Amino acid sequence: MSPLLEAFGGALALIASGDRALLQIVLLSLGVSLAAVVLATLAGLPLGAAVAVARFPGRQAVIVLMNALMGLPPVVVGLVVYLLLSRAGPLGSLGLLFTPPAMVIAQTLLIFPIIAALARQGVEDAWVEYEEQLRSLGAHGIGAALTLVWDIRYSLFTAVLAGMGRALAEVGAVMIVGGNIDGVTRVMTTSIALETSKGDLPLALSLGIVLIALVLALNAAAHMVKEAARRKYG
Amino acid sequence: MSAILPLRMTDVSFAAGGRTIIDRVSFDLSAGPSTIVLGANGAGKSVLMRLMHGLLAPSAGKVEWLGDNASRARRLQAMVFQRPVMLRRSVLANITYALGLADVPARDLDRLAFEALEEVGLATLATRPARVLSGGEQQRLALARAWALHPEVLFLDEPTASLDPAATREIETIIKAFDASGTKVILVTHSLGQARRLGDEVLFVHEGCVAELTPTDRFFSQPASAEAAAFIKGETPWI
Numbered sequence: 001m002s003p004l005l006e007a008f009g010g011a012l013a014l015i016a017s018g019d020r021a022l023l024q025i026v027l028l029s030l031g032v033s034l035a036a037v038v039l040a041t042l043a044g045l046p047l048g049a050a051v052a053v054a055r056f057p058g059r060q061a062v063i064v065l066m067n068a069l070m071g072l073p074p075v076v077v078g079l080v081v082y083l084l085l086s087r088a089g090p091l092g093s094l095g096l097l098f099t100p101p102a103m104v105i106a107q108t109l110l111i112f113p114i115i116a117a118l119a120r121q122g123v124e125d126a127w128v129e130y131e132e133q134l135r136s137l138g139a140h141g142i143g144a145a146l147t148l149v150w151d152i153r154y155s156l157f158t159a160v161l162a163g164m165g166r167a168l169a170e171v172g173a174v175m176i177v178g179g180n181i182d183g184v185t186r187v188m189t190t191s192i193a194l195e196t197s198k199g200d201l202p203l204a205l206s207l208g209i210v211l212i213a214l215v216l217a218l219n220a221a222a223h224m225v226k227e228a229a230r231r232k233y234g
Numbered sequence: 235m236s237a238i239l240p241l242r243m244t245d246v247s248f249a250a251g252g253r254t255i256i257d258r259v260s261f262d263l264s265a266g267p268s269t270i271v272l273g274a275n276g277a278g279k280s281v282l283m284r285l286m287h288g289l290l291a292p293s294a295g296k297v298e299w300l301g302d303n304a305s306r307a308r309r310l311q312a313m314v315f316q317r318p319v320m321l322r323r324s325v326l327a328n329i330t331y332a333l334g335l336a337d338v339p340a341r342d343l344d345r346l347a348f349e350a351l352e353e354v355g356l357a358t359l360a361t362r363p364a365r366v367l368s369g370g371e372q373q374r375l376a377l378a379r380a381w382a383l384h385p386e387v388l389f390l391d392e393p394t395a396s397l398d399p400a401a402t403r404e405i406e407t408i409i410k411a412f413d414a415s416g417t418k419v420i421l422v423t424h425s426l427g428q429a430r431r432l433g434d435e436v437l438f439v440h441e442g443c444v445a446e447l448t449p450t451d452r453f454f455s456q457p458a459s460a461e462a463a464a465f466i467k468g469e470t471p472w473i
Contacts, residue, residue: 132289133319137379138308138335147331151322233322234365 003201010202011209021183022203026210029187032100032174033167036107037115041160044112048119048159049145052127066120069113074106078176081106085177098179103187106173111163118159123148154229161222165215237301238310238386239418240264241286246295248281255281257442258295265386267434268419270450272426274465278442279422280391286420287313287389309336312380313389316396318372320364325356325375328364332379350382351375354408370401377408388412390421394428406431426469430454438462 014022051062083089085097085105096102126148134144149156171189178185180194188207195204241263248256255278263269263286273279284290285297288308299307321328329347338346351357354374359367364375373393380388390409394402409432413419423429429436429450436453438445438461445459457463 130319130321132284132313133315135289136287136311136313136315137332143335147321229322233363 007201007205011206014202014206015210022206022210024183025186025188025191025207026214028100028185029168029189029211030214032103032187033107033164035104036111036167037160037164039104039108040112040115040163043108044115044163045119045149045156045159046145048116048121049123049149050142051116052120052123053141053145053148063117063120066113066117070117072110072113073172074110074170075172075176077110078106078173081109081173081177097177098181098185100178100185102177103174103185106177107167107170110170110173111166114166115159115163118162119149119156122152122155122159126152154226154233157222157226161219164218168211168215237265238299238303238307240300241387242296242298242300243286244296244298246285246292246297248278248285248290249293255442256285256292259442259444260295261437261444261447263418263420263437265418267449268413268421268432269435269437270429270433271420271422271437271439272429272433272465273424273439275424277439279424279439282439283313283389283391283420283422287311289313309383310386311389312383312385312387313391314373314376314380314393316392318369318376320367320372320375322363322365324360325351325362325364325367326360328375329379329382333382336383346382347378350378353381353411354378355404368401370397370404373397373401373405374408377405377412381408381412385417387418387420390419392422392424394423394425402428424469426454426466436462438465440465 048066051059051066081102082097084091085094085102086092087097096105123145127144130148130151134140134147139147169189171193174180174185174187175190175193178187178190180186180190186194188211192204192207192211195201195207243262244260246256246259247254259282271279271283281290285292288297288311298304303310321331323331326344326347329350330343333343333346334340348357348360351360354377356371356374356378359371364372367375377393388409393409394405397405406428409419409421413432419432421428421432433450435447435449437447438453438457438459440459440461445461446453446457448458453462454466457466
């Protein structure tokens with residue numbers, strides 16, 4: 001039997017057995033990434049909407065920066081957060097390094113530009129369509145931006161989902177600031193890297209399968225919500 | 235009675251991208267007669283309307299509301315666009331949203347919105363999502379949204395340009411109701427028939443300038459400007 005098939009069989013058996021260590025890793029992954037998505041959405045959606053609607057000097061530069069930061073390398077984000085949180089760093093006294101909160105911070109910084117940039121694009125497209133009507137009705141500024149965000153809420157789902165996918169899939173940032181400590185900061189992607197290098201391919205592959213299944217399920221759910229909304233609200 | 239009319243345009247110009255679209259236009263519009271802004275495509279009718287409504291700021295000149303209630307000019311105007319823009323919410327909520335922006339007390343929102351829907355014959359669709367309505371229905375909803383605001387001045391930018399004849403008739407009936415209720419109707423169109431049906435006076439726009447402002451009857455029987463005469467002849471070559 002080929003090693004890949006062998007590993008695949010082992011992976012399915014491990015998933016079916018409901019292995020506790022596996023479950024713990026999956027839950028921590030989900031917890032860290034969901035927390036990061038919530039925080040990045042709370043900050044990114046309003047920022048994206050504001051940049052879409054507001055006109056100020058340097059706006060084009062801000063848009064370019066936001067778009068560029070979508071491709072931020074996770075290891076660089078991890079390194080910066082590491083320097084901030086390390087004993088000698090400005091936030092070292094908080095003692096957060098190598099804890100799940102540090103991983104949430106790093107992932108929040110990583111996906112915040114993704115959500116902000118995609119929200120900016122979506123809100124701006126809607127603004128082009130609605131601007132005259134909304135201004136005629138007397139809506140402006142934050143009120144107008146909130147109206148747009150609410151109106152395209154199902155499209156913004158995609159932005160949030162892109163952030164979630166990125167957070168779940170990245171390994172560099174959580175590896176550096178989390179340290180991949182067994183039972184404490186070990187998540188799916190860091191375990192896959194570790195187990196692969198140790199040669200425990202079934203565990204690595206089973207984690208990979210769970211990861212892909214999770215991302216698939218998330219996207220399928222979001223797609224269904226969006227389609228239902230499109231049929232309902234046009 | 236407090237009012238925002240008359241509207242005075244003084245040497246108003248508007249340029250964009252190095253091109254002059256409206257060129258030193260001056261006229262007064264007073265309460266009472268419905269005004270048709272008539273002209274060929276590209277004459278600058280829609281831009282002129284947006285300047286009047288305040289959606290565009292003039293490059294030069296002044297747009298003034300001369301009535302004693304001019305400070306509330308913003309609130310007392312409404313505009314209906316060629317393509318109605320509806321929010322992704324119910325028919326009723328699209329109206330209550332506009333009323334909310336106009337500082338109508340929350341307890342009156344639903345009642346006023348329903349009255350407006352009944353006026354345009356959409357009351358039975360109140361709970362439907364606005365965006366799934368037909369084009370004609372959406373335009374009636376846009377008119378209901380304006381109706382609920384009880385504007386002193388209603389701007390309409392080719393409101394029937396993308397509608398079939400039946401829907402056009404419905405829209406024109408509602409516009410007449412606005413006129414009958416005392417709202418000043420200002421309507422952009424390039425349709426001579428619509429101008430005759432709905433207009434008391436015609437503001438004829440030609441290449442960014444106002445060629446004339448004349449009562450409708452006189453405009454069609456003996457236009458004062460050569461441009462208007464040519465336009466009428468061009469649109470109705472069988473006369």
